[in-house]
Amino acid sequence: DAKTTQPPSMDCAEGRAANLPCNHSTISGNEYVYWYRQIHSQGPQYIIHGLKNNETNEMASLIITEDRKSSTLILPHATLRDTAVYYCIVGSSNTGKLIFGQGTTLQVKP
Amino acid sequence: EAQVTQNPRYLITVTGKKLTVTCSQNMNHEYMSWYRQDPGLGLRQIYYSMNVEVTDKGDVPEGYKVSRKEKRNFPLILESPSPNQTSLYFCASSLWPSPVEQFFGPGTRLTVL
Numbered sequence: 001d002a003k004t005t006q007p008p009s010m011d012c013a014e015g016r017a018a019n020l021p022c023n024h025s026t027i028s029g030n031e032y033v034y035w036y037r038q039i040h041s042q043g044p045q046y047i048i049h050g051l052k053n054n055e056t057n058e059m060a061s062l063i064i065t066e067d068r069k070s071s072t073l074i075l076p077h078a079t080l081r082d083t084a085v086y087y088c089i090v091g092s093s094n095t096g097k098l099i100f101g102q103g104t105t106l107q108v109k110p
Numbered sequence: 111e112a113q114v115t116q117n118p119r120y121l122i123t124v125t126g127k128k129l130t131v132t133c134s135q136n137m138n139h140e141y142m143s144w145y146r147q148d149p150g151l152g153l154r155q156i157y158y159s160m161n162v163e164v165t166d167k168g169d170v171p172e173g174y175k176v177s178r179k180e181k182r183n184f185p186l187i188l189e190s191p192s193p194n195q196t197s198l199y200f201c202a203s204s205l206w207p208s209p210v211e212q213f214f215g216p217g218t219r220l221t222v223l
Contacts, residue, residue, distance in 0.1 A: 032210070043114070043200050043214030044153070093210055096141050096160070097168065100153040 003027065003090045009105040012082075018075040020104050022088030025069040031092050033064060035073045037084040038103070044087065047073065078108045112137045114215035116201050122221045123191060131186045131218050133201030139213070140206035142184035146170065146197040147217075153200065159184055160206050191222040 005023040012018040024033060035047040048055055048062045050071070055062045061074040075082055087103040114135045123129055135142065143158040145168075155168030159178040173195055175187040184203075188195060201215040 034210070041147075041198060041217060041219075043202075043216055044212075045214070046211040049210055094207065096143065096158060096204065096206065096212070097155050098153070098212065099155075100145075102150075102152060 003099065004088045004101055006086075006088050006101065006104045008102065009107070011107050011109055012075075012078045014080060014108055014110050015077055018073075018078040018082065018106055018108070020073040020075075020086050020088075020106065021070065022072070023070045024088070024090045027068050027090050030094075031090050033062065033068075033071050034089040034091065034098065035060070035062065036087045036089065036098070036100075037082075038087070039081075039084040044100070047086075078106075080108050080110065082106065083108045112213070114201055114203055114213050116199075116215040116218050118218060119216065120219050122223065124223050125192055126190050129188050129191060129220075131188075131199060131201075131220070133184045133186065133215060134182050135184075135201075135203040135213065136182065137203060137213065138181065139203040140181070141212075142178065142201065142203045143168070143212070144174070144176065144184070144186050145200045145202065146195075147200065148197050156186070156199075191220075193222050196220060196222050 034049040036044040038044045050062045064071045085103040117132045140161045144156040145153040147153045154170045157176040159165040199218045202212040204212040
């Protein structure tokens with residue numbers, strides 16, 4: 001079973017920041033938070049990952065709460081091409097297995 | 111271009127007719143994996159391989175076989191396909207250890223009649 005809880009859907013206006021929440025209250029000390037997205041039925045695409053600290057890359061920022069029980073993925077300036085299903089995944093970097101839940105369907109609107 | 115390729119992309123077959131879905135990556139990744147995606151069930155791991163000649167079962171291995179004779183290739187074999195194997199299949203690869211970023215192929219949509 002997925003170890004994360006995400007809202008099933010969200011809307012965002014084009015050009016605005018999209019903030020996607022994720023709860024992972026049972027995360028253990030050595031587990032990372034990964035975010036992937038899937039556009040239509042294409043292969044999932046890696047976005048970002050983190051352990052404790054906030055992370056930023058060219059695609060997004062990841063904010064992890066101090067107790068690590070929740071996190072937020074931020075797409076700073078959402079475009080129509082960011083419309084996708086976003087998956088928050090918790091897992092150990094030792095196993096390679098990604099347990100995908102149902103994700104959040106983000107709809108970016110003009 | 112770094113990529114994972116799968117063939118075929120679409121396949122319609124009949125029950126019991128053996129088939130192979132190929133997966134190849136050009137990134138020299140040690141780790142490769144197969145997932146299936148079904149509505150309401152998300153992506154589930156079928157098999158994975160941490161290196162040549164090293165494979166192990168994922169969460170839903172029944173009815174599937176894999177082999178890893180070369181680093182770049184990881185074929186998925188259905189010896190006797192059944193309709194409940196109708197699904198969208200993805201191959202993925204990454205570095206090992208620390209497989210943080212996994213690269214996924216474009217998917218193979220399989221229909222078993």
